[in-house]
Amino acid sequence: NAGVTQTPKFxxxxxxxxxxxxxxxxxxxxYMSWYRQDxxxxxxxxxxxxxxxxxxxxxxxxxxxxxxxxxxxxxxRLLSAAPSQTSVYFCASSRTGQWGLGDIQYFxxxxxxxxx
Amino acid sequence: SxxxxxxxxxxxxxxxxxxxxxxxxxxxxxxLQWYRQNSGRGLVHLILIRSNEREKHSGRLRxxxxxxxxxxxxxITASRAADTASYFCATDDFGQGAQKLVFGQGTxxxxxx
Numbered sequence: 001n002a003g004v005t006q007t008p009k010f011x012x013x014x015x016x017x018x019x020x021x022x023x024x025x026x027x028x029x030x031y032m033s034w035y036r037q038d039x040x041x042x043x044x045x046x047x048x049x050x051x052x053x054x055x056x057x058x059x060x061x062x063x064x065x066x067x068x069x070x071x072x073x074x075x076x077r078l079l080s081a082a083p084s085q086t087s088v089y090f091c092a093s094s095r096t097g098q099w100g101l102g103d104i105q106y107f108x109x110x111x112x113x114x115x116x
Numbered sequence: 117s118x119x120x121x122x123x124x125x126x127x128x129x130x131x132x133x134x135x136x137x138x139x140x141x142x143x144x145x146x147x148l149q150w151y152r153q154n155s156g157r158g159l160v161h162l163i164l165i166r167s168n169e170r171e172k173h174s175g176r177l178r179x180x181x182x183x184x185x186x187x188x189x190x191x192i193t194a195s196r197a198a199d200t201a202s203y204f205c206a207t208d209d210f211g212q213g214a215q216k217l218v219f220g221q222g223t224x225x226x227x228x229x
Contacts, residue, residue, distance in 0.1 A: 004158070031215065042204065042221035043159075050215055058216060090158055097215040099208035100146030102166070105217060107158030 002026050006091050006108035013081045013115045021076040021111050023091030031097030032074035033058070033105070034066065036087040043090065049074055050097055081115045088112050121220050122205060128226040135192040137223040139205030140185075146208050148181055148188050153202045153222070162190075162203075192225075200227045 007022045025032065033048035035058075045058030049068040063085060065077040074093075078085060092105040123138045139148070147166045151159040165172045165181045165188065172179045178191040192199055202222040209216060 033217075035219070040221065043219040045216055045218065048216065059218075092159075097217075099149075099215070099217055102147065102164055104149060104161040104164060105151075105159070105206075107160070109158050110156075 004091055004093050004106050004108035006089075006111050008111060009109065010112050011114070013078075013113065015082060015115060017081050018077070018079050019081065021078075021089055021091075021113075023074045023076065023108060024072050025074075025091075025093040025106070026072065027093060027095075027106065028071060029093035029095050029106075030071065031094045031103070032068065033092050033097075034064070034074070034076045035090045035092065036060065036085075037090060037110075038087050046076065046089075048097070083115045086113060086115045122203070122223040124223060125221065126224045126226070128228060129195060131195055131197055131227050131229050133195055135195050135199070135225055135227075137190045137203050137225070139188045139190070139220055141188075141205070141207045141220075142186065143209055145183075148179075149206045149217070150177075150179060150188075150190050151204045151206060151219075153204065155201070159204065195225075195227045197227050197229055199225060201225060 004025045030051045034046040035043040037043050044060045047066040049055045055066050089111045091108045094103045094105045149164045150162045153159045163174045165179045176193045181188045202224045204219050204222045206219045
């Protein structure tokens with residue numbers, strides 16, 4: 001099992017450019033999520049999905065779009081990149097996202113994004 | 117807003133000493149989880165403690181939970197250089213009912229040889 005795979009590992013964009021951060025998991029997990037990690041801010045939830053065709057907003061959704069057409073993939077789209085989106089992005093998955101039942105998250109290695 | 121807040125933000129100790137990190141949260145929870153993040157890597161789950169548990173052990177890790185004070189602590193005993201990492205607590209938001217796992221800001225632990 002590869003677990004959670006994120007691509008690319010590094011990316012530099014110019015302001016206004018668009019791009020898609022890819023995330024794939026091979027554990028047949030229903031729940032997937034995207035976080036951004038900034039110094040001193042910890043991890044903040046951007047969007048999450050409880051299953052194919054279902055997505056919802058997290059704490060900091062503005063400037064990001066997601067879709068979930070398959071169980072395996074959960075891409076994160078930046079439509080018009082801004083310097084404020086410079087960050088490290090993590091994708092994570094869990095079996096159901098039922099934290100009250102003891103579910104846990106598995107993280108990818110991250111994508112380091114710089115927007116100039 | 118952040119649900120969990122870790123204290124201290126940074127901790128530096130000698131190898132072999134014990135390391136204690138604290139986490140405070142704001143709302144009722146079902147359980148609390150701790151994760152570790154090595155530099156440049158993703159987070160890895162360490163241990164989960166349920167709201168009806170007061171203490172849990174896993175190897176050199178000991179986690180306590182005080183729901184009356186809305187706080188948890190992570191103790192790493194007999195620290196090793198390999199324990200150098202950032203440690204995060206994470207909680208669900210029972211009151212919201214949403215499937216969001218919210219992370220604190222983390223404690224950066226450095227073990228000096």
